[in-house]
Amino acid sequence: VPKAKLEELLGRSGITPQTTIVLYGDNNNWFAAWAFWQLKVYGHEDVRLMNGDRKKWLAEGRDLETTTPAPAPATYKAKDPDFSIRALLSAAAAATAIRWLVIAWFPQQVVLIALVQLLHCMGFAVLHFAIVMCAQRLFPAEAASRGQALFASVGYGVGGMLGSLFGGLIWSEISPTASYLCAAVVVVLAAFCAAAGLRGTSLDRPAAATATPH
Numbered sequence: 001v002p003k004a005k006l007e008e009l010l011g012r013s014g015i016t017p018q019t020t021i022v023l024y025g026d027n028n029n030w031f032a033a034w035a036f037w038q039l040k041v042y043g044h045e046d047v048r049l050m051n052g053d054r055k056k057w058l059a060e061g062r063d064l065e066t067t068t069p070a071p072a073p074a075t076y077k078a079k080d081p082d083f084s085i086r087a088l089l090s091a092a093a094a095a096t097a098i099r100w101l102v103i104a105w106f107p108q109q110v111v112l113i114a115l116v117q118l119l120h121c122m123g124f125a126v127l128h129f130a131i132v133m134c135a136q137r138l139f140p141a142e143a144a145s146r147g148q149a150l151f152a153s154v155g156y157g158v159g160g161m162l163g164s165l166f167g168g169l170i171w172s173e174i175s176p177t178a179s180y181l182c183a184a185v186v187v188v189l190a191a192f193c194a195a196a197g198l199r200g201t202s203l204d205r206p207a208a209a210t211a212t213p214h
Contacts, residue, residue, distance in 0.1 A: 001038055001132075007076045014071025017044060017078075024050035024057070028117070033125035041129070043079030088133075092126040093191035095119040097184045104180035131155065 001009075015021065021039060025032040032049060039047045050057075058064075099119040106112050131151045139147030163183070171179040 003042065003078050003081065006038070006042055007078050010078075011074050011076040014074050015076055016074045017076065018046075020046040020048065022048045022050055024052075024054055026054055028121060029053045030121055030124050033121040034128050037125050037129045041081050088126050088130045090191045092123045092130065093187045095126070096123040097187040097191065099123070100180045100184035100187070104177045104184065107177070127155070 021044065023029070023032040023035050029049060029052075032053070036047055036049050052060075096119065099116050102109075102116045103113055132148055135144050135147035135151055163186075167179050167183060170182050
């Protein structure tokens, strides 16, 4: 999300830099976790992820509000983004590798596996955010959306297809544990590629500020 659009959205919602923001959504808070990263990159201090998604809230019979809020508009000034896409990609890969290793080594520890699934939220959120930022850096503004679609198609489509194919073969020919271990090795290699291959490139530093001509 560009800085100006984030400021406009949050200001229209009556949010200031001092506001506590609580995020939630569906599908185990996947996109809520993505929004968490967006807000933290732009320097919002107090951002929280609800313990459980909307479905969990409904299943527990908690209160619902049906009125449409009408907050007074506020002025929101975001900080300049300070991130390294290289670091984000490395973090996403590391979180995914830990998740696969825990599933492979501790398949009977149901509570531990349930907890480590939270790493999937982190990995998905960070990877999606990195894809958006890659598209913004590597494609002109008018083609950024198509660039993001290309990254997503290759990463989720082609990558998911190959991962399912080879993971299924290893699962059936060797063992489920071997399949998870191989998956962990692959993402460790991906983390190494992100850490080493992108060092010093345009994806390894914050976007340069653009001077406004007078």
